[in-house]
Amino acid sequence: MSTAVWAVVDALNQLVLGYFLALNTGYLLSSLAAFRALRRHTRRLRALDLSDLLASAGMPPITLVAPAYDEEATCVDAIRSLLMLSYAEFEVIVVNDGSRDNTLGRLWEAFDLEPANRLASGTLATANIVQVYRSRAHQNLWVIDKANGGKADALNAGLNYTRTPLFCAIDADSLLERDALTRIVRPFLEDRTTVAAGGIIRIANGCVVQDGNVISIGLPAELLPRLQVLEYLRAFLAGRMGWEAINSTLIISGAFGVFRRDVVLGAGGYATDTVGEDMELVVRLHRYCRERKMPYRIAFVPDPVAWTECPNRLAVLRRQRDRWQRGLIESLIRHRVMLFNPRYGRIGLLAFPFFFFLEMLGPAIELGGYLAFLVTVVAGRASGAYVLGFLTLAFVLGTVLSIAAVALEELSFHRYPKTRDLATLIWLGVVENFGYRQLAILWRMGGTLSALRRKQGWGRMERQGFGAPARGVT
Amino acid sequence: MTGGVLDGPDPALRFLAVGLLLLLVLIVALIRTALSYRAANNHTRAEWLRREAAWESAVLGVLGGSLPDAELHAVIGSADRLYFIEYLLRFARRLQGDERGTVERLAAPYLPAIAARLDQRDDEFRARAINTLSCLGLADYGPVIVAALDDRSDLVAMVAARSLARPGVPEYAEEVLRRLGRFHQWRPSFLASMLAQIGLDVAPVLRRTLLDAAVEPSVRAIAAEALRELHDPEAADPASEVLRTSDDRDLLAASLGVLMEVGQPEHLDLVRPLIGSKEPILRARAYAIVARLGGADDVAVIRDAFHDDSPWVVIRVLETLRAAGAHDALAQLGEAS
Numbered sequence: 001m002s003t004a005v006w007a008v009v010d011a012l013n014q015l016v017l018g019y020f021l022a023l024n025t026g027y028l029l030s031s032l033a034a035f036r037a038l039r040r041h042t043r044r045l046r047a048l049d050l051s052d053l054l055a056s057a058g059m060p061p062i063t064l065v066a067p068a069y070d071e072e073a074t075c076v077d078a079i080r081s082l083l084m085l086s087y088a089e090f091e092v093i094v095v096n097d098g099s100r101d102n103t104l105g106r107l108w109e110a111f112d113l114e115p116a117n118r119l120a121s122g123t124l125a126t127a128n129i130v131q132v133y134r135s136r137a138h139q140n141l142w143v144i145d146k147a148n149g150g151k152a153d154a155l156n157a158g159l160n161y162t163r164t165p166l167f168c169a170i171d172a173d174s175l176l177e178r179d180a181l182t183r184i185v186r187p188f189l190e191d192r193t194t195v196a197a198g199g200i201i202r203i204a205n206g207c208v209v210q211d212g213n214v215i216s217i218g219l220p221a222e223l224l225p226r227l228q229v230l231e232y233l234r235a236f237l238a239g240r241m242g243w244e245a246i247n248s249t250l251i252i253s254g255a256f257g258v259f260r261r262d263v264v265l266g267a268g269g270y271a272t273d274t275v276g277e278d279m280e281l282v283v284r285l286h287r288y289c290r291e292r293k294m295p296y297r298i299a300f301v302p303d304p305v306a307w308t309e310c311p312n313r314l315a316v317l318r319r320q321r322d323r324w325q326r327g328l329i330e331s332l333i334r335h336r337v338m339l340f341n342p343r344y345g346r347i348g349l350l351a352f353p354f355f356f357f358l359e360m361l362g363p364a365i366e367l368g369g370y371l372a373f374l375v376t377v378v379a380g381r382a383s384g385a386y387v388l389g390f391l392t393l394a395f396v397l398g399t400v401l402s403i404a405a406v407a408l409e410e411l412s413f414h415r416y417p418k419t420r421d422l423a424t425l426i427w428l429g430v431v432e433n434f435g436y437r438q439l440a441i442l443w444r445m446g447g448t449l450s451a452l453r454r455k456q457g458w459g460r461m462e463r464q465g466f467g468a469p470a471r472g473v474t
Numbered sequence: 475m476t477g478g479v480l481d482g483p484d485p486a487l488r489f490l491a492v493g494l495l496l497l498l499v500l501i502v503a504l505i506r507t508a509l510s511y512r513a514a515n516n517h518t519r520a521e522w523l524r525r526e527a528a529w530e531s532a533v534l535g536v537l538g539g540s541l542p543d544a545e546l547h548a549v550i551g552s553a554d555r556l557y558f559i560e561y562l563l564r565f566a567r568r569l570q571g572d573e574r575g576t577v578e579r580l581a582a583p584y585l586p587a588i589a590a591r592l593d594q595r596d597d598e599f600r601a602r603a604i605n606t607l608s609c610l611g612l613a614d615y616g617p618v619i620v621a622a623l624d625d626r627s628d629l630v631a632m633v634a635a636r637s638l639a640r641p642g643v644p645e646y647a648e649e650v651l652r653r654l655g656r657f658h659q660w661r662p663s664f665l666a667s668m669l670a671q672i673g674l675d676v677a678p679v680l681r682r683t684l685l686d687a688a689v690e691p692s693v694r695a696i697a698a699e700a701l702r703e704l705h706d707p708e709a710a711d712p713a714s715e716v717l718r719t720s721d722d723r724d725l726l727a728a729s730l731g732v733l734m735e736v737g738q739p740e741h742l743d744l745v746r747p748l749i750g751s752k753e754p755i756l757r758a759r760a761y762a763i764v765a766r767l768g769g770a771d772d773v774a775v776i777r778d779a780f781h782d783d784s785p786w787v788v789i790r791v792l793e794t795l796r797a798a799g800a801h802d803a804l805a806q807l808g809e810a811s
Contacts, residue, residue: 040598047601047633060663119792121785163789189664190632389490396497403504410511422512426505 006381009372016369023358024397030242031404037245038237038412041302048186060166060188061089062181062258065158067151068172069097074309075172076110081212082170083138087181091140093158094172098127098148107143111135118142122160122261124269126153132161151254152270152277159269162261169278171255175204175212175307183304184258193295195263195285198252199304200236202415203229205312214307219421224317227436228310230428234405237302237412244300248351250286252298254278256306263288263296274334276327283335286347302412318443325363325447332356363444395433402429525557533565536580537573543580559584559606566609581610589618597627604630608637620646623653631656639668644675651683654693662692662724666699677706684712684729691722698728702735710736717744723753730759734794739767749775754784761787762794 064082068075075094082092096104107113116134127149135141146157155169166188170176180199187194206220206229220226243249254277264270267288270277282298289296311317332355339356341348376382406425409415416422532549535541550558559581566577591603604622607615622634635657638646647669657665669676683689683697698716701709713732716725730748733741741763748760761779764772779791 043596043598043602044629047598047605047629049605049633060661119785119789121789189661191659192661193659383487385487386490389487389494393490393494393497396494396501400497400500400504403501403508407504407508407511410508410515414512414515419512419516422508426508 009375012368012372013376016365016372019358019362019365019369020394023362024401026354026358027238027401028404031238031401031408032242033245034238034241034408035404035411037241038302038408042412045303059088059182059185061091061164062087062185063091063093063158063162063164063167063261064170065093065095065155065162065167066170066172067095067097067154067158068099068103069148069151069154070099070101070103071172072099072101072103072106075103076106077209077212078172078175079107079111079141079212081175083141084178084212085176085181086178087185089164090181091142091162091164092138093161094141094143095154095158096143096145097151097154098146104143104145108133111141111143112137113143116142118161120160121163122156122265122269124156124160124265126157126160129157150272152272152274155277156269156272159261159264165261166258167261167264168256168258169254170306171308173309174201174255175209175214176256177305177307178213180256180304180306181258184256184301187297187299187301188258188260191297191299194260194297194299195289196252196257196259196282197299197301198240198249198257199306200240200302201232201253201255201306201308203232203310204307205229205310207307209307217415217417219416219424220312222312224314225310225312226424226428227432228317230402230405230425230432232310233409233425234402236300237408238401238405240300241302241408243351244302246346246350247297248346249298249300250282250347250351250355251279252282252300253306255308256304257282259285271334274327274330275323276329276331279327280331280334283331283338283352286344287335287338290344290347305415314439318446321440321443322447322450325444326451328355329360329448329451332360360448363441363448366441367445398433398437399429402432522557525554526561529558529561533562533577533580537576546580547583555584555587559588559610563606563609578610578613582614585611585615589615592618592622597629600625600627601630601633604633604637608634608640612637612640612643616646620649623649623656628656628659632660636668639672641671641673642675644672644679647672647676647679651679651693651697654696655690658692662696663699666696666703669696669700670703674704674706677701677704677708680704681706681709681712684709685715687719691720691725694720695722695724695728698725698732702728702731705735706732707736710738710741713737714741714744717748723756727753727755727759730756730763733763734759734766737763737767739769742767746775749778754782754786757782758784758787758790762790765791765794765800766798 064085066079066082071078079092079094094107096107113133113135116132118132118134127147130145130147133143133145135143142161144157144161146154149157159167166185168181168184184197184199187197203220203225204214205222205225206218207214208216208218219229240249240251257278259281263285264281267281267284271280271284274280285296285298288294311320332352335352336356338344338348338352340353344352373382373387377387403426406422406429409425410422416425528549529546532541532546536543536546562577562581566574566581569577585607588603588606592600594600594603600622604619608619612619616638619634619637623631623638625631625634631653635650635653638650650669654665669680680697680701684694684701686694689697694716698709698713701713709732713729714737716729717733720726720729726748730745733745737745745760745763748756749764751757751760757779761776761782765776765779768775776791776795779787782788
């Protein structure tokens with residue numbers, strides 16, 4: 001091969017080395033910051049006495065907006081769990097986004113719906129509203145039946161009918177823990193400038209669910225969901241908590257986040273032309289507030305929990321990751337003006353560049369790197385010891401980050417009561433390096449390509465329904 | 475091998491090896507940390523069960539009058555004192571009246587150790603200590619808790635404020651109100667509810683605060699909101715006085731809120747001009763008051779509300795009419811609109 005080709009290969013190798021060091025340093029620092037923040041958070045919770053807070057009036061009323069699309073398997077359980085939430089004043093608005101299955105029929109039967117009038121207070125453009133229903137059995141439950149317009153459109157429709165100062169966006173297939181609203185609303189009480197707060201998402205596969213409540217927590221029996229349990233712990237406890245520690249939360253999961261209605265409406269609601277409407281909204285809120293010089297805070301709170309079913313088939317998981325990557329890319333490209341822009345403070349100088357270069361471009365760099373690495377090795381241009389050392393380093397670093405997340409879980413919430421589960425999680429930290437992480441990179445690369453082709457849509461997610469036999473405690 | 479970037483020289487390999495070794499040590503340390511947290515959590519849980527089993531019958535004995543305090547104190551080992559306080563704290567929250575008094579008496583000998591924690595640097599420890607002292611020894615430690623309102627930490631100050639704003643204990647209300655400006659970051663409705671939970675005994679202090687032009691408008695607005703929550707009938711006059719003298723939006727809105735609850739037709743003359751306000755919240759509340767208190771002459775005014783630019787005005791008026799059971803008026807307005 002010519003010198004020029006080798007120069008390119010070497011440059012790629014150097015790029016990958018740099019990427020590898022930056023990414024893992026970022027993750028390690030984030031885990032470290034999360035460790036400190038979680039310790040402080042748990043102590044603060046004890047000092048504030050949450051049970052006392054629960055009993056106090058003055059909690060702002062909240063509307064839960066749950067968009068549903070072909071959710072007949074899980075929607076009734078999920079809505080039931082929402083209605084049982086322990087919170088002073090809340091409404092639930094389920095938005096049936098033109099489901100092709102019997103979602104509306106299941107809701108009708110389960111909650112005794114009747115057509116009702118409700119004046120919209122927002123003016124966001126949405127697909128046609130067919131009918132508004134109210135439950136005769138639960139006066140705080142409303143169902144909006146609308147033509148299909150996508151998840152963001154459904155959320156906007158719910159937002160138009162919201163009358164409370166705060167709204168909580170959730171997935172119709174998520175189960176909120178009873179005190180989740182009280183916990184997630186705390187930043188809004190403590191700091192009136194808070195415009196958004198996100199909670200933690202945990203995997204319900206393997207847990208026992210009864211009447212919409214997770215009553216026993218355990219790891220799933222199958223490997224794929226198990227690996228995702230570890231992944232979620234790493235993403236939320238080490239990742240998002242780390243960013244929260246430096247007040248730079250850039251992502252609030254669409255499965256569970258609370259927002260100030262007026263600010264979201266002011267910022268234009270959810271963007272309907274992206275599959276990553278949750279991340280896009282949070283990035284836009286940062287931008288909106290910064291550009292208007294509004295004092296604001298966007299928080300991640302690690303103790304309010306939403307349980308969700310994760311994919312247990314590779315094909316479904318691939319589609320999910322493809323969609324997440326597309327959402328990430330669309331959000332970051334749309335708001336690229338924030339990149340290294342001091343006008344946006346630490347978001348523009350720190351969080352945005354991290355997500356832009358390391359999370360968004362990561363799969364392309366990593367796959368290119370694997371290729372260059374392979375060429376280098378095959379051509380005999382790298383010493384065997386070095387290759388082995390580098391691969392071991394990558395493997396060991398990955399393991400460190402995963403086990404750090406498990407340690408953070410034990411430090412803070414220790415939700416998995418069986419010691420066997422703890423040992424399994426530690427073991428998974430080793431196992432995931434052999435295939436799963438590489439697969440995830442491939443799927444994210446697929447998402448990058450999809451984003452380039454501007455693919456749209458919710459992406460099909462197969463649901464088994466909470467409490468299905470396959471999901472008992474292992 | 476020909477000098478590519480991956481063709482590591484020995485120092486680089488040595489560096490890699492050292493890095494790997496350190497990471498391996500880190501893995502072992504993290505696993506150890508996770509396992510020791512688990513062991514500690516399990517141990518704590520087991521110890522709590524043991525202690526609770528040992529203390530429960532004795533505490534119930536004292537509460538029932540069949541066991542003297544001294545016998546219970548004799549059971550508490552010196553290493554268990556802080557745990558015992560924690561246990562009593564849980565117990566106390568479920569009790570009222572004489573039984574609560576008994577628990578406070580049982581806790582008294584151990585509270586100086588808790589008060590000593592107020593010297594700690596850690597904000598959360600101090601906040602926790604204030605919480606404990608207020609729950610189990612407010613009578614003895616009231617001044618200490620009042621002093622904590624001026625603690626350098628906002629968390630400690632807020633825990634102290636919440637501890638002092640206790641139902642049926644109005645004597646600390648002024649101290650809390652005086653420092654309310656300190657909590658400007660907190661949500662005003664939360665602060666108002668905190669004050670309102672003291673009960674109607676606090677109303678005179680709140681009315682004075684509402685009328686005091688020397689107090690920050692935001693604090694006066696919180697006082698008004700608390701009066702609204704208390705449905706204090708005597709708050710209507712101070713609230714209407716605010717309408718006459720203030721132009722602060724939040725204070726005006728809070729005062730209108732008071733009149734929405736306890737206003738009388740004689741206050742309408744002060745309210746009607748606010749129907750023309752450019753602030754939707756003031757218009758909505760003013761219309762709602764007119765809808766609730768107004769007479770036949772006001773039907774045309776209320777009809778205007780249905781053409782207001784803000785949907786909130788319409789929603790508020792509809793809600794008010796519906797709550798008042800004015801279905802005929804609603805039907806008439808519906809036809810006219």
